[in-house]
Amino acid sequence: MNRAIYLAILLITLLFLSFHRLDHTYSEYQSIEDLRRDYQRPSALWPAPTLDSTAVFTELGAILSPPVLTEKEQPIAALGKMLFYDPRLSSSNQISCSTCHIDTAHWADKQTLAVGHQGLVGTRNTPSIENAWIQRELFWDGRANSLQEQQMMSIENHVEMFQDIDELPAKIAAIKGYKKHFKKAYGNSTVTKDRILDAIALFQKTIVSNPTPFDAFMKGDYTQLTDQQVHGLHLFRTKARCINCHSGPYFTDLQYHNEGFTFYKRKREDLGRYNITHKAADVGKMKTPGLRNVLHTGPWFHQGIFPNIESVIGMYNAGMNTPFRREEYKHDTLFPITSPLIKRLGLTKEEQRAIIAFLESLSSEPMLIEKPKLPK
Ligand code: HEC
Numbered sequence: 001m002n003r004a005i006y007l008a009i010l011l012i013t014l015l016f017l018s019f020h021r022l023d024h025t026y027s028e029y030q031s032i033e034d035l036r037r038d039y040q041r042p043s044a045l046w047p048a049p050t051l052d053s054t055a056v057f058t059e060l061g062a063i064l065s066p067p068v069l070t071e072k073e074q075p076i077a078a079l080g081k082m083l084f085y086d087p088r089l090s091s092s093n094q095i096s097c098s099t100c101h102i103d104t105a106h107w108a109d110k111q112t113l114a115v116g117h118q119g120l121v122g123t124r125n126t127p128s129i130e131n132a133w134i135q136r137e138l139f140w141d142g143r144a145n146s147l148q149e150q151q152m153m154s155i156e157n158h159v160e161m162f163q164d165i166d167e168l169p170a171k172i173a174a175i176k177g178y179k180k181h182f183k184k185a186y187g188n189s190t191v192t193k194d195r196i197l198d199a200i201a202l203f204q205k206t207i208v209s210n211p212t213p214f215d216a217f218m219k220g221d222y223t224q225l226t227d228q229q230v231h232g233l234h235l236f237r238t239k240a241r242c243i244n245c246h247s248g249p250y251f252t253d254l255q256y257h258n259e260g261f262t263f264y265k266r267k268r269e270d271l272g273r274y275n276i277t278h279k280a281a282d283v284g285k286m287k288t289p290g291l292r293n294v295l296h297t298g299p300w301f302h303q304g305i306f307p308n309i310e311s312v313i314g315m316y317n318a319g320m321n322t323p324f325r326r327e328e329y330k331h332d333t334l335f336p337i338t339s340p341l342i343k344r345l346g347l348t349k350e351e352q353r354a355i356i357a358f359l360e361s362l363s364s365e366p367m368l369i370e371k372p373k374l375p376k
């Protein structure tokens with residue numbers, strides 16, 4: 001009899017524990033307290049991340065201090081700010097860098113695809129330029145090796161500013177009001193292509209994202225992440241595999257990966273990195289975007305195909321996209337191949353919500369700036 005009661009109690013306890021476990025799917029953890037204990041310490045002591053051998057990995061971390069401008073550089077950046085906001089850098093005098101990189105929109109534009117010269121729609125989504133100083137190569141396909149090169153391409157692009165860069169110095173020099181600003185920046189008022197590009201590049205280096213609750217957590221204020229967000233952080237580093245590409249203090253490995261949206265041989269085809277390297281292995285690869293403030297820079301992906309974040313996470317859960325290889329492409333060496341780092345994840349709805357909650361902890365107020373008065 002006693003034995004029967006004992007067994008019944010044991011059974012009830014076990015049932016309770018298993019339900020409790022189902023209730024909180026912290027994978028290998030019994031409770032959120034256990035999980036918090038593992039994360040409320042320096043990141044070197046965190047649970048090991050789930051990484052494939054090909055992943056280029058640095059641990060997640062607090063935001064880095066941005067470059068500090070020297071006293072000499074400050075007037076150059078101030079000039080760069082005017083040029084960034086000046087539509088006279090475009091052939092139509094209508095489009096400036098700030099048409100598409102808008103401070104209140106976290107320095108992106110909230111459009112699916114960028115709209116530029118004479119209302120022409122481009123082929124790619126405008127990325128945020130917050131923290132552009134960390135990038136080694138610019139654009140989704142990394143075709144520019146410096147901010148100067150990137151700017152030159154943006155200025156000349158026929159669906160962006162469509163301005164001949166070699167004609168630009170004379171055009172700017174003809175605006176009398178700029179003279180004193182070039183003099184202040186460079187010692188004399190000569191306008192050259194390099195001076196224009198260096199000034200805008202220096203200004204771009206000052207556009208950064210603000211510290212987030214995640215950064216405060218990393219510095220030891222553990223109250224800054226909710227239980228759900230700590231759960232999301234753990235999933236991000238383990239079961240959900242995000243860390244294989246979104247790593248380091250800016251949540252990017254700065255590498256290129258194919259997520260399955262090349263639209264091969266279709267109207268929207270974008271061969272991505274392949275257009276630059278001409279290596280078959282690079283077909284459809286795009287640069288991993290950083291994830292700071294990512295919840296505020298939708299629609300997402302290089303063609304803005306995801307209108308909400310739930311669909312992004314849902315697609316990752318499903319293993320993204322593997323294009324069907326028709327018979328005619330069987331021997332085609334350029335047929336796009338989805339990254340082997342992308343796998344089906346088997347995340348529950350609760351786990352998907354936890355990841356989104358974690359992404360919210362990477363949000364901060366955008367850096368708003370006072371618009372410069374443009375020289376006449
Ligand atoms: C018509 C909209 C538009 C205008 C105008 C524009 N951009 Fe962009 N910008 C984009 C788009 C779209 C991309 C991505 C293009 C690509 O990857 O092919 C981009 C990419 C960038 C990047 C690369 C970011 C990264 O992480 O790789 C930087 C930096 C940038 N733009 C700065 C500028 C500056 C500076 C100007 C002015 C000289 C400018 N843009 C003008 C839409 C625009």
Ligand code: HEC
Nearest residue numbers: 240241242244245257286287288289300301302316339341
């Ligand atoms: C194989 C590397 C890889 C893995 C793993 C990965 N990502 Fe990405 N992520 C990328 C690349 C590359 C892009 C851009 C793809 C494109 O535009 O075609 C991207 C885009 C995104 C975007 C949209 C960013 C923007 O500005 O448009 C979000 C959000 C995102 N990833 C979150 C995640 C999350 C959350 C996980 C884990 C569930 C994850 N990623 C796993 C490489 C990866």
